[in-house]
Amino acid sequence: MADTLLKPDLCIIGAGSAGLSLAAMAAALNVPVVLVERDKMGGDCLNFGCVPSKALLAAGKAAHAMQNSTLFGLECGDVTIHFDQVQSHVQDIIRTIEPTDSIARYEAMGVKVVTAEGRFTDDRTLQAGDYTIRARRFVIATGSRPFIPPLPGLNEVRYLTNETVFQLTTCPDHLLIIGGGPIGLEMAQAHHRLGAKVSLIEKGEILAREDREAAAIIRQQLQSKGIAFYENADIHAVSTEESGSVRVDFKQGQEDHALEGSHLLIATGRAPHFERLGLERAFVKVRNNRIKLSSSLRTTNRRIYAMGDVSSPYQFTHMASYEASLLARKLFFRLPIRVQKHLVPRTLYTEPEYASIGLSEAEALQCHRKARILRWSYHDNDRAIAERQTNGFIKVMTDRRGTILGCVIVGARAGELIHFWGLAMSQKLKVKDIAATVPAYPTYSEISKRASVEFYKSTFSSPAVKRLVRWLRWLG
Numbered sequence: 001m002a003d004t005l006l007k008p009d010l011c012i013i014g015a016g017s018a019g020l021s022l023a024a025m026a027a028a029l030n031v032p033v034v035l036v037e038r039d040k041m042g043g044d045c046l047n048f049g050c051v052p053s054k055a056l057l058a059a060g061k062a063a064h065a066m067q068n069s070t071l072f073g074l075e076c077g078d079v080t081i082h083f084d085q086v087q088s089h090v091q092d093i094i095r096t097i098e099p100t101d102s103i104a105r106y107e108a109m110g111v112k113v114v115t116a117e118g119r120f121t122d123d124r125t126l127q128a129g130d131y132t133i134r135a136r137r138f139v140i141a142t143g144s145r146p147f148i149p150p151l152p153g154l155n156e157v158r159y160l161t162n163e164t165v166f167q168l169t170t171c172p173d174h175l176l177i178i179g180g181g182p183i184g185l186e187m188a189q190a191h192h193r194l195g196a197k198v199s200l201i202e203k204g205e206i207l208a209r210e211d212r213e214a215a216a217i218i219r220q221q222l223q224s225k226g227i228a229f230y231e232n233a234d235i236h237a238v239s240t241e242e243s244g245s246v247r248v249d250f251k252q253g254q255e256d257h258a259l260e261g262s263h264l265l266i267a268t269g270r271a272p273h274f275e276r277l278g279l280e281r282a283f284v285k286v287r288n289n290r291i292k293l294s295s296s297l298r299t300t301n302r303r304i305y306a307m308g309d310v311s312s313p314y315q316f317t318h319m320a321s322y323e324a325s326l327l328a329r330k331l332f333f334r335l336p337i338r339v340q341k342h343l344v345p346r347t348l349y350t351e352p353e354y355a356s357i358g359l360s361e362a363e364a365l366q367c368h369r370k371a372r373i374l375r376w377s378y379h380d381n382d383r384a385i386a387e388r389q390t391n392g393f394i395k396v397m398t399d400r401r402g403t404i405l406g407c408v409i410v411g412a413r414a415g416e417l418i419h420f421w422g423l424a425m426s427q428k429l430k431v432k433d434i435a436a437t438v439p440a441y442p443t444y445s446e447i448s449k450r451a452s453v454e455f456y457k458s459t460f461s462s463p464a465v466k467r468l469v470r471w472l473r474w475l476g
């Protein structure tokens with residue numbers, strides 16, 4: 001059969017969070033658009049990432065709440081966990097969301113969906129199955145895959161990744177996790193709460209790029225519940241025992257360790273997905289295993305752009321959607337764009353949650369000579385006390401004039417609370433504006449106001465202010 005030639009304005013390769021967002025915006029503006037997907041609509045987020053991981057965490061949270069209800073004066077008795085049913089719940093959640101990302105929905109919007117692997121054949125043509133696509137513009141949104149580290153013996157053993165871990169129907173007896181980033185930590189807590197023994201092995205420190213005090217709280221909380229952490233571990237062998245269990249040999253300092261587990265999960269980060277795209281034929285350059293991009297997300301081929309996990313500094317669904325919205329401005333309205341990385345929150349959905357935005361404490365102190373670090377503890381928040389969720393804090397970084405530079409929150413609902421600070425930073429508000437808000441009592445949001453008021457603490461306690469108040473009182 002002869003190939004069908006398509007000549008849309010826009011061709012997007014990859015129907016994950018990034019590709020779907022841009023395709024929907026193109027269709028809404030009546031821009032002829034072809035969306036090429038070689039596997040499942042919805043990409044990683046729906047099928048192997050955010051959605052199943054949050055569904056599994058939710059099941060773990062429910063189990064944990066049942067097992068720890070005595071503090072609230074409740075007695076549940078023994079809790080039985082049917083792991084196969086937990087995984088059915090996970091699949092059910094995926095099925096519930098699936099229609100939003102389906103081919104039927106996108107075609108109804110006016111998007112032409114091609115289900116095949118796309119590959120560039122020259123600088124302005126993509127071949128996908130029986131389709132030859134010559135578009136005015138292409139956008140690469142092919143996402144990422146699990147990065148598998150070159151550990152001795154790893155290729156000889158059976159291991160899980162985020163693409164297979166949600167297919168388990170029995171709970172691992174002992175889950176070994178290599179990698180202490182967000183995926184490793186979320187999977188550690190979810191499986192532990194659902195009945196697995198969990199050991200986490202990390203070559204550096206957990207959450208290496210995030211706030212150290214917050215990482216310490218997360219480590220302490222997970223450790224106190226029984227998850228074993230082996231940080232600064234130098235793995236020198238991975239093998240399968242005769243019994244069928246997986247063995248990981250590593251050194252911590254001078255000490256040798258050997259851990260045996262029933263299952264091994266590799267969660268050592270993500271690698272961009274572009275090997276089979278034929279980038280060289282399209283003159284799209286790659287540097288340090290990353291697609292070379294301008295600040296307006298353009299590759300070295302002026303017709304081709306890239307967004308989402310494949311090229312982004314932050315691998316989050318909201319980053320992918322944000323970049324898609326920027327590209328919509330650029331491609332459909334010809335407006336200039338610039339990725340404002342400092343406005344994108346970084347989140348972790350363990351209990352306690354973690355969220356940060358903008359500069360870290362160390363960066364703020366390095367870039368601003370008189371940076372202020374404002375804090376408030378969950379221990380001093382009445383809602384947190386009532387709900388027994390006092391482990392956590394907020395830390396707000398400002399310059400000496402109160403301009404907000406960044407925020408870190410670890411504790412209950414951190415992922416929700418951070419948006420307030422995102423809005424404040426995007427609108428260039430100052431801490432005085434946050435201090436002037438009236439949060440409802442008792443809410444977790446009060447920690448934001450309390451941290452902001454800390455900015456004025458020295459003013460309130462200054463002798464000059466006290467003198468002023470005395471003088472005003474004297475006036476009557």
Ligand SMILES: Cc1cc2nc3c(=O)[nH]c(=O)nc-3n(C[C@H](O)[C@H](O)[C@H](O)COP(=O)(O)OP(=O)(O)OC[C@H]3O[C@@H](n4cnc5c(N)ncnc54)[C@H](O)[C@@H]3O)c2cc1C
Pocket residue numbers: 013014015016017018019036037038039040041042043044045046048049050051053054116117118119141142143144162183273276277307308309310315316317318319320349
């Ligand atoms: C376990 C886990 C949990 C996560 N949790 C969160 C979370 O809670 N919050 C959050 O914000 N982020 C989370 N993420 C990250 C999030 O999933 C990704 O950032 C997001 O999916 C990136 O979207 P994307 O569109 O760039 O790529 P993807 O979702 O990976 O989509 C890329 C698509 O391109 C397709 N493709 C690849 N090559 C080709 C080709 N040559 N031709 C055609 N199609 C192709 C792929 O099949 C895929 O469908 C998580 C990730 C994992 C792994």
